[in-house]
Amino acid sequence: MSLADSSAENKVPFRRDHLTRAMYGHLAIYGIFLYSFGPAQPLLREEQGTSRTIAGLHGTALALGAIIAGILNTRLAHRFGSQRASWIGIVVLSIGILDLITLRSLPSTLTGALISGVGGSIAINSATTVFHDHLSTAQAEKAIAEGNAVAALFGAIGTTTVGLLAATRFGWRGGLVLALIGIVIIRIFLYPKPSRIHVPNPSGRSSGTLPKHFWIGWISIVAAVGIEFGSSFWAAALIHLRTGANASNSTLTVMVLALCMGIGRYIGSRGLHKTSIDQLLIIFFIITAIGFALFWTANSTLMAFVGLGIVGLGISMQYPLAISRLIRLSNGRPDLALGRASLGAGAAIGISPLLLGFLGDHIGIQKAYLLVPALVIVGIIAVLASPTHTSSNK
Numbered sequence: 001m002s003l004a005d006s007s008a009e010n011k012v013p014f015r016r017d018h019l020t021r022a023m024y025g026h027l028a029i030y031g032i033f034l035y036s037f038g039p040a041q042p043l044l045r046e047e048q049g050t051s052r053t054i055a056g057l058h059g060t061a062l063a064l065g066a067i068i069a070g071i072l073n074t075r076l077a078h079r080f081g082s083q084r085a086s087w088i089g090i091v092v093l094s095i096g097i098l099d100l101i102t103l104r105s106l107p108s109t110l111t112g113a114l115i116s117g118v119g120g121s122i123a124i125n126s127a128t129t130v131f132h133d134h135l136s137t138a139q140a141e142k143a144i145a146e147g148n149a150v151a152a153l154f155g156a157i158g159t160t161t162v163g164l165l166a167a168t169r170f171g172w173r174g175g176l177v178l179a180l181i182g183i184v185i186i187r188i189f190l191y192p193k194p195s196r197i198h199v200p201n202p203s204g205r206s207s208g209t210l211p212k213h214f215w216i217g218w219i220s221i222v223a224a225v226g227i228e229f230g231s232s233f234w235a236a237a238l239i240h241l242r243t244g245a246n247a248s249n250s251t252l253t254v255m256v257l258a259l260c261m262g263i264g265r266y267i268g269s270r271g272l273h274k275t276s277i278d279q280l281l282i283i284f285f286i287i288t289a290i291g292f293a294l295f296w297t298a299n300s301t302l303m304a305f306v307g308l309g310i311v312g313l314g315i316s317m318q319y320p321l322a323i324s325r326l327i328r329l330s331n332g333r334p335d336l337a338l339g340r341a342s343l344g345a346g347a348a349i350g351i352s353p354l355l356l357g358f359l360g361d362h363i364g365i366q367k368a369y370l371l372v373p374a375l376v377i378v379g380i381i382a383v384l385a386s387p388t389h390t391s392s393n394k
Helices: 003-010 018-037 041-048 057-080 082-102 106-134 137-165 174-190 212-243 247-253 255-271 277-297 301-316 318-328 334-363 371-384
Strands: none
Touching: 018 082, 018 106, 018 137, 018 174, 041 057, 041 106, 041 212, 057 082, 057 106, 057 334, 082 106, 082 174, 106 137, 106 334, 137 174, 137 255, 137 301, 137 318, 212 255, 212 277, 212 301, 212 318, 212 334, 212 371, 255 277, 255 301, 255 318, 277 301, 277 318, 277 371, 301 318, 318 334, 334 371
């Protein structure tokens, strides 16, 4: 896209119609789920009496779900269209959430995490494709950032609910109940009728190879998602270790991570296209590193709170920017790019929390958390090696 085209697009009013708001709602539901279920891992581990490594398998189950969703992405988009595919994902997600709410055994919660990972990833991948089908490129990128801001802000509500209910008879699963309530609200008040009847492309679903620069850029989304999920799954455990806060209060403190992610995404969506998308992503990686240094060395709940808030600001735009970069590097095939991105996100979701849990069991959670700055470095290198303005990605 030329600068002139981008400038012209930015002058067109941004349409937040029923369809756009409904897709924001889908992102918000997955945000509530992730930031209820992820920070509750220490509570679930205590409930089931497992090690950190075993508890980390829930992240692996989510990851496998995201990988399955990545494989299915282009097939569902071709057969049903992105709008209906997103709703299919929400229905599957609700089945997984019901499993996690009603069942208690380790095999059951792992199954629930797997189903939720499949459904949630299908929903957000398809919603992102809807933005690109429904809006201009510049507006779609803004919608991705805004939608993820909404997801993070509602995720903060989910995390807060977990922390407040953890010590009551309702338990941490109250946050998951919020997600189900949200699905009903979206279905009643925001559900848009498909803008047009979907007719599968007679030439078949998107397929083929993607440019070399796409796959280099793909590494940045692995790093970004690894940082986000590693932080959300095990930050409460590090806060407990460093400050002595109980599990419930530690989980509640993680609320600031999701809250600052939401704030950062909202502010970041306003700054898109005012500077290079590559430079922006590098800046947010650096902010994450600064926040991590404060969080990792914190000896008080207040310092941990401040450090984790800065980490949240840094994480905030990493995923939206990394996704937008991959779509730019995909030669106009967003559904194929998002399917491949989901494979990378799935790998990160599976490896990061599990590896942190494994290392935490063997060398301590504080040393294990050095994985985060390592991922920051990898992410920055991947961005530098796959500039979106280069002609070699074509």
